[in-house]
Amino acid sequence: MASSSSLILQPLILPSTTPRAAFSRLVFLPRSLSPRLRAVSLSTIAMALRTKFPHVLTVAGSDSGGGAGIQADIKACGAMGVYCSSVITAVTAQNTVGVQGVHPVPEAFIEEQLNSVLSDMEVDVVKTGMLPSPGVIKVLCDSLKRFPVKALVVDPVMVSTSGDTLSSPSTLSGYRDDLFGMADIVTPNLKEASALLGGMQLQTVSDMSLAAKSIHKFGPKNVLVKGGDLSGSSDAVDVFFDGETCYELHGSRVQTRNTHGTGCTLASCIAAELSKGSPMLEAVKAAKAFVENALHYSKSIELGSGPQGPFDHLFRLKSPPYNVAPGLKFQPDDLFLYAVTDSGMNSKWGRSMTDAVEAVIKGGATIVQLREKHMETREFVETATACMEICRLHKIPLLINDRVDVALACNADGVHVGQSDMQARTVRALLGPGKIIGVSCKTIAQAEQAWMDGADYIGCGGVFPTSTKKDNTTIGLEGLKEVCLASKLPVVAIGGIGIGNANLVLGTGVKNLKGVAVVSALFDRESMEGETKKLRSVLERVLSNVSEGTVVL
Numbered sequence: 001m002a003s004s005s006s007l008i009l010q011p012l013i014l015p016s017t018t019p020r021a022a023f024s025r026l027v028f029l030p031r032s033l034s035p036r037l038r039a040v041s042l043s044t045i046a047m048a049l050r051t052k053f054p055h056v057l058t059v060a061g062s063d064s065g066g067g068a069g070i071q072a073d074i075k076a077c078g079a080m081g082v083y084c085s086s087v088i089t090a091v092t093a094q095n096t097v098g099v100q101g102v103h104p105v106p107e108a109f110i111e112e113q114l115n116s117v118l119s120d121m122e123v124d125v126v127k128t129g130m131l132p133s134p135g136v137i138k139v140l141c142d143s144l145k146r147f148p149v150k151a152l153v154v155d156p157v158m159v160s161t162s163g164d165t166l167s168s169p170s171t172l173s174g175y176r177d178d179l180f181g182m183a184d185i186v187t188p189n190l191k192e193a194s195a196l197l198g199g200m201q202l203q204t205v206s207d208m209s210l211a212a213k214s215i216h217k218f219g220p221k222n223v224l225v226k227g228g229d230l231s232g233s234s235d236a237v238d239v240f241f242d243g244e245t246c247y248e249l250h251g252s253r254v255q256t257r258n259t260h261g262t263g264c265t266l267a268s269c270i271a272a273e274l275s276k277g278s279p280m281l282e283a284v285k286a287a288k289a290f291v292e293n294a295l296h297y298s299k300s301i302e303l304g305s306g307p308q309g310p311f312d313h314l315f316r317l318k319s320p321p322y323n324v325a326p327g328l329k330f331q332p333d334d335l336f337l338y339a340v341t342d343s344g345m346n347s348k349w350g351r352s353m354t355d356a357v358e359a360v361i362k363g364g365a366t367i368v369q370l371r372e373k374h375m376e377t378r379e380f381v382e383t384a385t386a387c388m389e390i391c392r393l394h395k396i397p398l399l400i401n402d403r404v405d406v407a408l409a410c411n412a413d414g415v416h417v418g419q420s421d422m423q424a425r426t427v428r429a430l431l432g433p434g435k436i437i438g439v440s441c442k443t444i445a446q447a448e449q450a451w452m453d454g455a456d457y458i459g460c461g462g463v464f465p466t467s468t469k470k471d472n473t474t475i476g477l478e479g480l481k482e483v484c485l486a487s488k489l490p491v492v493a494i495g496g497i498g499i500g501n502a503n504l505v506l507g508t509g510v511k512n513l514k515g516v517a518v519v520s521a522l523f524d525r526e527s528m529e530g531e532t533k534k535l536r537s538v539l540e541r542v543l544s545n546v547s548e549g550t551v552v553l
C-alpha cells in the first residue's frame with residue numbers, strides 16, 4: 001500500500017453541502033503520476049463525481065403580474081428543488097384584472113433562446129406554456145428534434161381564466177398534429193380540452209374522461225384534463241389517462257380567489273418531478289398536492305383589486321421542517337418485519353425503550369414505530385431522539401405514531417397515522433416530500449384515500465383479535481386480501497400477528513402485501529431479540545415458499 005507521504009491530497013471544487021460531504025469529495029492521487037496524467041485523472045474524477053442538478057426548461061410567456069407564466073414556472077420549479085431555465089415566447093401586460101396587452105417575441109429570437117439553452121445546459125425536461133402562434137410551435141418541435149430531452153410536458157395554454165386569448169386559434173392544429181405526438185403529457189383545462197375537441201361540452205367528470213381518451217388519440221403518452229373550473233364541484237377533480245387506465249384524482253377545493261396560475265404551476269411541478277426521476281402518475285399526484293397546499297397557505301393573500309389573485313409558490317421556505325435533513329428513503333421491503341413499540345410491556349419486563357428497540361433491530365426488524373399513547377411529550381421527544389440514534393446506526397427507519405410534532409422534533413423518518421388522527425395529506429404538507437407516511441386502513445376506500453393523500457404505505461388490520469387494541473374490529477384474512485388487491489400502495493398487515501400465525505398472513509402471497517407488523521409478539525416477551533429472530537426466520541421461510549409457489553393458504 002502506498003504510504004501517505006506518496007499521496008497528494010488534492011481538493012476538487014465540487015458541489016457539496018456540508019463539511020463532511022466536502023471531505024468525502026477530496027481525492028487522493030499518487031505523487032508518481034505525471035502532472036499531465038494527474039490533470040486528466042482529476043478532470044475524469046471530477047466529471048464522475050459531478051452532481052447532476054435536475055433541470056427543467058420552460059418555454060412560456062411572461063406574466064407581468066408574476067402569478068402565472070414564466071414567473072410561476074420558475075418559482076414552482078425552485079420550490080420543488082429543481083433548476084429552471086426559461087425561453088420567453090411573449091411578454092404580457094397582465095394583472096389580477098386580466099390581460100391588458102400581449103407582445104410576442106419574434107420566432108427567430110425564440111429559436112435563438114432555445115438553441116442557447118438546449119445546446120449547452122443539459123436540460124432534462126421541457127415544459128411549455130403560452131405558445132402564441134403556429135410558427136412558435138414549429139420552431140419548438142424542430143429544436144426538440146435537434147436536442148432531444150427526457151420528457152416533454154405540454155400545457156396547451158390558450159385562454160386565460162379572465163377570458164383573454166393567449167394563443168391564436170390557428171395553434172390548435174400545431175398542437176394536435178405536431179407537438180402532442182412528442183409529448184409525455186398534455187395538461188389542458190376544461191376550455192382547452194373542449195377547444196382541442198372541436199367544442200365538445202365538458203360538464204361532468206365522465207365528460208372529462210371521454211375528453212382525456214379522445215385527446216390521447218392525438219399522440220401524447222398521457223393526458224391530464226384539469227377540473228379547476230368544473231362548476232358545481234366541491235372537489236378539485238382532475239382526470240388522468242395513460243392510454244390504458246383512467247384515474248380520477250380528487251383533491252379538496254380550496255375556497256380562495258387566489259387561483260391565478262394554478263395550471264402553469266401544476267405543469268411545472270410535473271416537469272420538476274419528472275426531472276428528478278419520478279414516474280408520471282407519481283409526478284402528477286405530487287404536483288396536484290403542491291398546488292393544493294400552495295393555495296391553502298395563500299388563501300388570504302390580498303394582492304390587486306381584480307377577481308383572480310396570485311398565490312405564494314414559496315410557502316415551503318417559510319416552513320422550518322423543510323430545512324431538516326432528509327430521512328431514510330422508503331423502500332416497500334422495509335415493511336417486512338415491522339416492530340411497533342409498547343412502553344407498558346417494556347416496564348412489565350423492566351427494560352428501557354432504547355434497549356427494546358436495539359433488541360428488535362438486532363433480531364432482524366426492518367422498520368420500527370414508536371407508538372406511545374400516554375407518554376408525556378417531553379419524555380416522548382427524548383425517548384424518540386435516543387431511539388433515532390440507534391435506528392440511524394443500523395440504517396433502520398423509525399416512524400412515530402400519530403405525533404407529527406414529536407417526529408419533527410427528533411427528525412424521525414416519518415409518521416404513521418390512524419383514521420382519526422391528522423389527515424395524511426396534512427402530515428405530508430408538514431413533513432415535506434422526503435418523509436415516510438403510513439396510514440391505518442380497513443377498507444378499500446380508505447386505502448384509495450391514503451394513496452391520494454400522498455402516503456407511502458398502508459397498515460391493514462386488525463387481521464386477528466388483539467389485546468393492544470381492545471375495541472378494534474377485525475377484518476380477517478379475507479378483508480386483508482381484499483384491501484391488498486385494491487391498494488395502490490404497499491401494505492403491512494397488523495393485529496394479533498405472531499410466530500404462530502404469521503405464515504397464514506404472509507402465506508396468502510397476495511399482491512402488495514409486504515410484511516407483518518407486530519407488538520406483543522415481540523415486546524411482551526422476555527427475550528425480544530430471540531423472538532424477533534424466530535419471527536424473521538418464519539417470515540423468510542414463508543416468503544421463499546411463496547416465491548416458489550408452494551404455499552397457497
Ligand SMILES: Nc1ncnc2c1ncn2[C@@H]1O[C@H](COP(=O)(O)OP(=O)(O)OP(=O)(O)O)[C@@H](O)[C@H]1O
Nearest residue numbers: 189226227228229236252253254260261262263264
Ligand atoms: N380552488 C382550488 N382548490 C384546489 N385545487 C384547485 C383549485 N383550482 C384549481 N385547482 C387545481 O389546480 C390545477 C390546475 O387546474 P385549472 O383547471 O385551474 O388549470 P388552468 O385553468 O389551466 O389554470 P390557470 O389558467 O389559472 O393557470 C388542477 O390540479 C386543479 O384541480
Ligand SMILES: Cc1ncc(CO)c(N)n1
Nearest residue numbers: 061062063068069130160
Ligand atoms: C403568460 C401567461 N401564461 C399562461 C397563463 C395561464 O394562466 C397566463 N395567464 N399568462
Ligand SMILES: [Mg+2]
Nearest residue numbers: 161228229262
Ligand atoms: Mg383555472
